[in-house]
Amino acid sequence: xxxxxxxxxxxxxxxxxxxxxxxxxxxxxxxxxxxxxxxxxxxxxxxxxxxxxxxxxxxxxxxxxxxxxxxxxxxxxxxxxxxxxxxxxxxxxxxxxxxxxxxxxxxxxxxxxxxxxxxxxxxxxxxxxxxxxxxxxxxxxxxxxxxxxxxxxxxxxxxxxxxxxxxxxxxxxxxxxxxxxxxxxxxxxxxxxxxxxxxxxxxxxxxxxxxxxxxxxx
Numbered sequence: 001x002x003x004x005x006x007x008x009x010x011x012x013x014x015x016x017x018x019x020x021x022x023x024x025x026x027x028x029x030x031x032x033x034x035x036x037x038x039x040x041x042x043x044x045x046x047x048x049x050x051x052x053x054x055x056x057x058x059x060x061x062x063x064x065x066x067x068x069x070x071x072x073x074x075x076x077x078x079x080x081x082x083x084x085x086x087x088x089x090x091x092x093x094x095x096x097x098x099x100x101x102x103x104x105x106x107x108x109x110x111x112x113x114x115x116x117x118x119x120x121x122x123x124x125x126x127x128x129x130x131x132x133x134x135x136x137x138x139x140x141x142x143x144x145x146x147x148x149x150x151x152x153x154x155x156x157x158x159x160x161x162x163x164x165x166x167x168x169x170x171x172x173x174x175x176x177x178x179x180x181x182x183x184x185x186x187x188x189x190x191x192x193x194x195x196x197x198x199x200x201x202x203x204x205x206x207x208x209x210x211x212x213x214x215x216x217x218x
Contacts, residue, residue: 002159005150009163010170012144013050016136017171022088022095022201023126027172028179029099029197030119039176041116042123043169049127051165054137058157061141084131085208091129092208096201099194 017024023046031039144150150160183193 002156005156005159006163008144008149009160010167012140013164013167014171017168020200022092023130024172024175025197025201026095026126028175029194031176031179032183032193036176036180038116038119041119043172043176045120045123046127046172047165047169049124050168051161053133054164055157055161057134057137058141058160061138061145062152081135082212084135085212087131089205089208092201092205096198096205099198099201
């Protein structure tokens with residue numbers, strides 16, 4: 001049962017990071033600009049934070065009823081979904097701007113000790129500033145608990161959270177490896193890839209802006 005709990009955690013969180021977003025695209029850019037060693041520092045740090053985040057959200061999900069409307073959850077006078085979208089718009093815009101500013105950065109595969117620490121710290125920061133995972137775990141965490149796919153005792157939730165960390169690690173490694181493979185296979189310049197990532201992040205931010213405009217004025 002514990003092995004199944006671990007595997008569910010791996011599969012669920014890995015699937016959550018398959019769609020392109022600020023985390024995996026930022027990692028792709030980091031891999032191209034600074035190499036796989038830097039990427040691994042980011043991945044491990046981010047996944048460690050994800051373990052603690054998942055455990056806290058799964059504990060909270062135990063108290064969420066089956067018919068909860070996530071869009072109805074409020075923080076003060078604002079809906080949770082609105083606050084998450086606003087935060088993600090700001091974060092995506094900032095990350096896109098950084099990617100655009102670094103579009104001419106020369107590839108630096110040999111990382112210094114300070115730059116490795118910087119990648120680890122970057123992974124921790126983005127692991128903490130990842131509010132899109134809140135509705136994700138409120139929905140899917142509640143789903144697996146209500147369908148009794150996992151138990152809700154401390155040991156089971158710890159095992160599930162470690163599986164979640166491994167899942168994010170596998171998915172992010174896949175993005176890092178694919179980014180490096182694409183660059184080497186098609187000899188694409190770092191400038192082109194960085195610009196593409198920046199534009200994609202801007203498009204994601206624009207999508208969230210349009211979504212909120214439609215919700216409030218549509």
